[in-house]
Amino acid sequence: MSNKINSISKPALNRFPDYLNYLNLMKNKGLIQISSTMIAEHLKLNPIKVRKDLELTGAIGKPRSGFLIEELIMKITDLLGYNNSSEAVLVGVGQLGKTLLSYEQFADYGLSIVVAFDKQEALWNTEVKGKKVLPMEKCKDLINRMKIHIGIITVTADDAQEVCDLMVDSGILAIWNFAPVHLTVPEHILVQNENMAASLALLSKRLKERIQ
Numbered sequence: 325m326s327n328k329i330n331s332i333s334k335p336a337l338n339r340f341p342d343y344l345n346y347l348n349l350m351k352n353k354g355l356i357q358i359s360s361t362m363i364a365e366h367l368k369l370n371p372i373k374v375r376k377d378l379e380l381t382g383a384i385g386k387p388r389s390g391f392l393i394e395e396l397i398m399k400i401t402d403l404l405g406y407n408n409s410s411e412a413v414l415v416g417v418g419q420l421g422k423t424l425l426s427y428e429q430f431a432d433y434g435l436s437i438v439v440a441f442d443k444q445e446a447l448w449n450t451e452v453k454g455k456k457v458l459p460m461e462k463c464k465d466l467i468n469r470m471k472i473h474i475g476i477i478t479v480t481a482d483d484a485q486e487v488c489d490l491m492v493d494s495g496i497l498a499i500w501n502f503a504p505v506h507l508t509v510p511e512h513i514l515v516q517n518e519n520m521a522a523s524l525a526l527l528s529k530r531l532k533e534r535i536q
Contacts, residue, residue: 359390416479467494
């Protein structure tokens with residue numbers, strides 16, 4: 325990941341994936357150039373804020389014509405480190421796990437889920453979108469052998485800590501946790517929690533505030 329990213333505020337950092345999504349959409353539609361105003365209007369953001377964000381990438385926009393989309397995509401992917409492909413393993417091949425394994429757009433962000441693990445014997449040696457599902461017993465050896473550092477947890481809350489401990493013991497350094505539970509990890513391990521219940525509660529609260 326680029327060293328420059330350390331100097332970017334978290335709110336700005338959270339906006340860049342949205343910029344990238346929109347730019348890729350416009351590129352696929354055949355657009356060559358785009359203005360910060362156009363991006364701001366689509367994402368409903370302040371145009372000045374968007375322009376300042378894009379300046380952080382080092383891309384140079386021209387008056388009236390704006391930015392070259394191809395260059396801007398390249399600059400943002402470089403800034404975020406998405407061009408450094410990261411391999412990951414997933415544990416828990418339920419409905420959510422299968423959905424994540426099937427999500428092809430992860431490649432746009434430099435993430436490749438290479439294999440999945442599950443404790444259910446019926447799933448062993450099956451495939452989801454070309455990703456093989458293996459027994460948990462093979463997890464540690466494979467992570468070590470392939471030097472994988474990202475683990476995705478999509479198991480139940482009861483099993484999450486045990487899976488987390490196994491990942492850490494296997495050499496995983498960053499965990500994307502979808503289980504609705506707080507994980508206890510060593511200080512050097514990065515954890516990103518995706519609490520869908522909390523997100524729904526927040527969305528509901530904001531909706532109530534708007535319609536009152």
